[in-house]
Amino acid sequence: MTTSGPITAGSATGDARFWLIVAECFGVEVPTFQGEGPSCGHPALFIRLSRCNLTCAKCDTKYTWDWSRFDPHKESVKRSVADLVAWAASSPVELVVITGGEPLIQQPRLVPLVRGLLATGKRVEFETNGTIAPAPELVVDGVRFNVSPKLASFGVDETKSVVSAVLEAFAASGRAAFKFVASTITxxxxxxxxxEVYRLAPVWVMPEGTTAEAITVTTRLLADAVAARHWHFSTRLHVLAFADARGR
Structure with missing residues (x-):
């Protein structure tokens, strides 16, 4: 597992029960960028949480949930809220991206984490699959949600990945952008x-691919169709810049 900073006891509130299951943290020792969506290109720190409630065949972070291929004892560790806040506060970078897996699975412990990060002057973006509604305590100034509903083509059953009430809640929050991975005009x-059905806006489309060559091909395939709908288009900057290296 890739991680940064010491593991310490306690939490932002002094309660040792506030621990999160973390896959990796990166962006402090080796700087990086947000690679996708509305903040693409912004310097960013990443807290990647372990575990997911979906099992997408094309997932590129299976080490957060696929225990048929990965060992959870090697791929995750418990870290305290206080430790994570201190780690992020050690960097001048303003943006902290909380991703996964599916981070909102651990939502009760995310509330003190987000409060701690905001108190140090950070702003927070969640990368979420859009199947779990955010707690009201997370829908606050300084927090945004990049909601990425997974299509059937991503290797998942849409009866599980498209949750009407949750998408409606995110759309109503005024704090969400909707980012879709796409590989075809279909x-x-x-x-x-x-x-249209869920009144999702703004919409961002991101070409599927884990190599620069694949992203270029898919970008050219999709560009006209995305532009015709007046949506936003995002590349995968971390793939282009760092060849999809883990921890970048």
Whole structure:
């Protein structure tokens, strides 16, 4: 597991029960950027939480949940809220991205984490699959949600990955952008259906791919269809810049 900073007891409130299951933290010792979505290109710190409630065949972070291939004891560790806040506060970088896996699985412990991060002057972005509604305590100034509903083409059953009430809650929050991974024009058409039904806006489309070559091909395939709908288009900067290296 890639991690940064010491593991310490306690939490932002002094309660040792506030621990999170973390896959990796990065961006302090070796700087990096947010690679996707509305903040693409912004310097960022990443707290990647372990565990997910979906099992997408094309997931690129299976080490957070696929225990048929990975050992959870090697791929995750418990870290305290206080430790994570101190780690982030050690860097001048303003943006902290909390991702996964699916971070909102650990939502009760995220409330003190977010409060601690905001108190140090950070702003927070959650990367979430859009199947778990955020607690009201997380829908606050300084927090944004990059909601990425997974399409059937991503290797998942949409009856599990598209949760109507949750998408409606995110759309109503005023703090969400909706970022879809797409590889075909059929995917773009499906995104349009979901955006219309659930009034999702703003919509960002990101080409699927874990190599620069694949991203370039898919970008050129999708660009006209995305532009025609006046949506936003995002690359995967971390793949282009760092060849999809873990911890970048």
């Amino acid at each position: 995917d773009v058409d499906r995104i349009a259906e979901l955006a």
